[in-house]
Amino acid sequence: MTEVLRIENLHKSFGANHVLKGIDLVVEKGQAVVLIGASGSGKSTLLRCVNFLETPSDGRVWLDGTLVGHQSNGAMDYRESDLIPIRSHVGMVFQHFNLFPHMTARQNVMEGPRTVLRLSKAECIERGEKYLRKVGLAEKMDAYPSHLSGGQQQRVAIARALAMEPRLMLFDEATSALDPELVGEVLQTMKDLADEGMTMLIVTHELGFAYSVSDKILFLHQGLIHEQGTPDEILVRPSQTRTREFLRGHATFRLPDAEF
Amino acid sequence: MEHTWDFSSILASRDLLLVGLGNTIRLGVLCLVVGLTAGLFVGAARYSRNRLINWPATAFIEVFRNTPALVQIMWFFFAFPIISPFQIDAFTAATLGLSLNTTAFCAEVYRGGIQSIHKGQWEAAKAIGMSYSQQMRRIILPQAIARMIPAFMNRAVELMKMTSLASVIAFGELMHQAKAISTYNFNPIETYTVVALIFFIMIYPMAMVVQRVELHLRRSDQ
Amino acid sequence: MGYEWDFGIVLRDFDVLLLGLVNTLKITILALLFGVPLGLGAALLRLSSNPAVRIPVGILIEFFRSTPPIVQLFWFFFALPLLTGIEIDPFRASVLTFSIQSSAFFAEVFRGGIVSIERGQWEAAKAIGMARNQTLRRIILPQAVKRMIPAFLERVIELMKTTTLVATVSYADLLYQANNIAQSTYRPLEVFTIAALMYFAILFPISMTVRRLERHLARTGETTAH
Numbered sequence: 155m156t157e158v159l160r161i162e163n164l165h166k167s168f169g170a171n172h173v174l175k176g177i178d179l180v181v182e183k184g185q186a187v188v189l190i191g192a193s194g195s196g197k198s199t200l201l202r203c204v205n206f207l208e209t210p211s212d213g214r215v216w217l218d219g220t221l222v223g224h225q226s227n228g229a230m231d232y233r234e235s236d237l238i239p240i241r242s243h244v245g246m247v248f249q250h251f252n253l254f255p256h257m258t259a260r261q262n263v264m265e266g267p268r269t270v271l272r273l274s275k276a277e278c279i280e281r282g283e284k285y286l287r288k289v290g291l292a293e294k295m296d297a298y299p300s301h302l303s304g305g306q307q308q309r310v311a312i313a314r315a316l317a318m319e320p321r322l323m324l325f326d327e328a329t330s331a332l333d334p335e336l337v338g339e340v341l342q343t344m345k346d347l348a349d350e351g352m353t354m355l356i357v358t359h360e361l362g363f364a365y366s367v368s369d370k371i372l373f374l375h376q377g378l379i380h381e382q383g384t385p386d387e388i389l390v391r392p393s394q395t396r397t398r399e400f401l402r403g404h405a406t407f408r409l410p411d412a413e414f
Numbered sequence: 415m416e417h418t419w420d421f422s423s424i425l426a427s428r429d430l431l432l433v434g435l436g437n438t439i440r441l442g443v444l445c446l447v448v449g450l451t452a453g454l455f456v457g458a459a460r461y462s463r464n465r466l467i468n469w470p471a472t473a474f475i476e477v478f479r480n481t482p483a484l485v486q487i488m489w490f491f492f493a494f495p496i497i498s499p500f501q502i503d504a505f506t507a508a509t510l511g512l513s514l515n516t517t518a519f520c521a522e523v524y525r526g527g528i529q530s531i532h533k534g535q536w537e538a539a540k541a542i543g544m545s546y547s548q549q550m551r552r553i554i555l556p557q558a559i560a561r562m563i564p565a566f567m568n569r570a571v572e573l574m575k576m577t578s579l580a581s582v583i584a585f586g587e588l589m590h591q592a593k594a595i596s597t598y599n600f601n602p603i604e605t606y607t608v609v610a611l612i613f614f615i616m617i618y619p620m621a622m623v624v625q626r627v628e629l630h631l632r633r634s635d636q
Numbered sequence: 637m638g639y640e641w642d643f644g645i646v647l648r649d650f651d652v653l654l655l656g657l658v659n660t661l662k663i664t665i666l667a668l669l670f671g672v673p674l675g676l677g678a679a680l681l682r683l684s685s686n687p688a689v690r691i692p693v694g695i696l697i698e699f700f701r702s703t704p705p706i707v708q709l710f711w712f713f714f715a716l717p718l719l720t721g722i723e724i725d726p727f728r729a730s731v732l733t734f735s736i737q738s739s740a741f742f743a744e745v746f747r748g749g750i751v752s753i754e755r756g757q758w759e760a761a762k763a764i765g766m767a768r769n770q771t772l773r774r775i776i777l778p779q780a781v782k783r784m785i786p787a788f789l790e791r792v793i794e795l796m797k798t799t800t801l802v803a804t805v806s807y808a809d810l811l812y813q814a815n816n817i818a819q820s821t822y823r824p825l826e827v828f829t830i831a832a833l834m835y836f837a838i839l840f841p842i843s844m845t846v847r848r849l850e851r852h853l854a855r856t857g858e859t860t861a862h
Contacts, residue, residue, distance in 0.1 A: 205763055207759055207762060207763065234767070234768070238765050238766075238767055239765065241762060241763055241764065241765040242764065242765025243765075244763075245763070245764075246763035248756060248759065248760060248763075250756055252754075252756035252757060252759060252760035253760070254757065254760070254761075254775055254779075255779065256779050256782075265761075265764065265766075265774065265775075266764035266765065266766070269766055269770050269774060270764060270765040270766055270770075311760075314760075315763070315764070318764055318765065417718065417719050476836075476840060477832075477836060479843065480793070480835070480836050480839040480840045480843050481832045481835045481836050482796075482798070482800040482811070482835055483797065484797075484803075484811060485800060485811060485828065485831060485832050485835060486832070488811070488815070488828060489828040489832060492815075492818060492824040492828060493818075493825040493827075493829065494825075496639060496824065496825045497639050497825065571702070575702075575703070575704040575705070576704070577704075578704035578706045578707060579704075579706065579801075581706065582706075582804055589704065589706060592707075592710075593710075596714065602710070602711075602714035602715045602718065603715040603718055603719055606707060606710050606711040606714065606715050607711065609707055610699075610703045610707045610708070610711060613702070613704055613707060614699055614702050614703050617702040617703070618698055618699075618702040621698065621701065621702050
């Protein structure tokens with residue numbers, strides 16, 4: 155197995171607020187790793203440190219075995235010019251989609267290949283169509299985001315990230331902003347990706363989905379990985395009290411399997 | 415070309431500048447008070463459903479918003495005396511021009527502020543049995559005025575700058591005094607620099623407060 | 637009042653007024669041509685993360701926004717030539733003043749438009765590897781410009797109104813011509829009224845457009861930038 159992502163002793167503070175307090179994490183090629191935890195536990199911040207939307211306060215990040223950034227006096231120095239190639243190899247899907255509203259679905263998906271990868275126009279069009287078809291939106295290529303449902307918008311956002319042909323995909327609560335009846339189509343798209351062997355790091359509250367899709371689940375609590383293991387170890391037989399409390403709070407209304 | 419800055423002649427003329435500053439503030443404050451007060455009535459008139467009331471109000475507002483303030487001041491100084499029943503000196507002409515100008519802009523601020531309140535607020539007040547004037551006084555205006563404050567302060571900023579236009583009709587405010595000083599001492603560089611700084615020191619804090627208040631309101635609105 | 641209005645005398649000199657209007661428009665358009673790009677540049681510098689750039693540009697913008705344009709015009713017309721030794725005619729002094737003066741306001745219009753775009757748009761562009769300049773050009777500005785149009789047009793109205801100041805340095809704009817005719821015909825009431833109406837005829841339609849656009853943008857849920 156090859157490592158796609160390695161994180162060692164990652165810290166992140168916002169002013170006096172110490173959000174991440176030393177995270178170690180390895181994601182191997184083809185793995186789907188799920189981060190769970192209460193709001194404020196640091197899981198979104200952790201995700202955002204992986205593609206450097208947030209700059210880590212301390213610690214190191216390797217992508218494909220290469221250390222990100224420069225070392226100077228023991229601390230890491232991140233320059234924007236070093237981060238751009240990193241970000242173009244790591245896809246990210248946001249809670250609020252963040253589609254570009256002035257572009258059609260196809261233009262949204264083509265934007266990265268065109269301005270960042272500088273592919274030819276024909277290649278960009280081809281990629282745009284390929285990935286929109288992949289997320290099941292072949293017939294919506296020329297629609298603007300405002301004419302798409304939340305679920306469709308999120309699938310366009312997934313296609314936009316995939317069009318960069320990333321080595322790792324990050325999902326930051328990709329279904330939290332959706333109406334309940336639209337959650338399924340997005341989860342299905344994500345599951346298809348996982349089944350195809352895409353390497354994924356996922357923050358989600360959908361525990362049923364986490365159970366069925368993940369190779370490894372990490373429970374974050376107060377900026378630390380409190381417990382980790384297989385879906386069965388974490389969701390069915392958690393060893394820690396905190397994990398059990400968290401699951402109890404969620405199972406009543408979050409686990410769709412249990413509810414219906 | 416080397417210029418040796420020399421502020422001593424300005425310092426010698428400081429009394430003239432102070433008189434000018436006093437006149438600037440007098441003109442600005444008077445026009446602001448008139449504009450804020452009259453603006454409420456003109457704004458209410460424009461809001462009226464009766465055409466005989468809202469048409470003249472609309473015409474007044476549009477004319478004063480869409481013509482230059484300097485033209486208004488000159489109109490009141492050179493043109494208006496011909497049909498005016500009373501004497502018009504420079505101060506009166508400047509006060510008329512700038513007050514009416516400010517009235518027109520303030521009227522729009524009042525109207526915009528009241529319209530910005532969500533319909534649900536009127537309905538909720540109505541639903542607990544409030545009369546129209548109770549709804550307006552107790553529910554709508556308290557919310558609307560908070561939102562209007564930055565716009566009114568903006569008007570005050572614009573007004574303070576516009577008082578300098580009165581120099582064109584030789585009213586002895588700051589800019590007029592500056593012209594006199596610079597002609598007399600032949601020191602336009604120092605005079606206009608100093609006068610620009612005086613205006614900046616007077617107006618910039620107001621502009622900064624506007625920005626603060628706007629930011630605060632935007633945050634508390636969410 | 638027994639005043640007899642006589643617009644005939646004034647209308648005989650209408651071509652002189654029209655010439656003044658052309659000059660007013662000339663100054664306005666030139667100031668726009670220089671002021672808008674200058675304003676965009678200033679806005680981008682003011683949004684810079686480097687305080688050594690951001691703060692001086694911010695002070696400059698605030699200075700030109702917080703001082704009366706007539707003081708600026710007099711400074712550029714009377715003081716600047718003495719400082720530099722370069723003669724400057726009323727036309728150049730006016731274009732220079734109003735380009736810089738309006739650029740300070742346009743800078744704030746641009747900045748307001750740019751910061752009104754949600755942070756998620758910056759992040760989404762960043763996440764696919766776009767650089768700041770690319771993000772600004774392809775993602776942020778195209779969205780911001782649409783929201784800025786009303787505020788922008790409002791500044792155009794203000795700019796044209798402000799250009800009346802050029803009359804005070806004897807540039808033959810509409811107000812200057814009106815003043816001349818008023819003095820030679822002894823008909824200030826008619827002349828200044830007509831001059832005011834001429835300004836109104838140009839500014840009112842722009843004003844209406846602003847209102848319509850604002851209503852449209854409010855409906856589509858996009859707030860304007862002021």
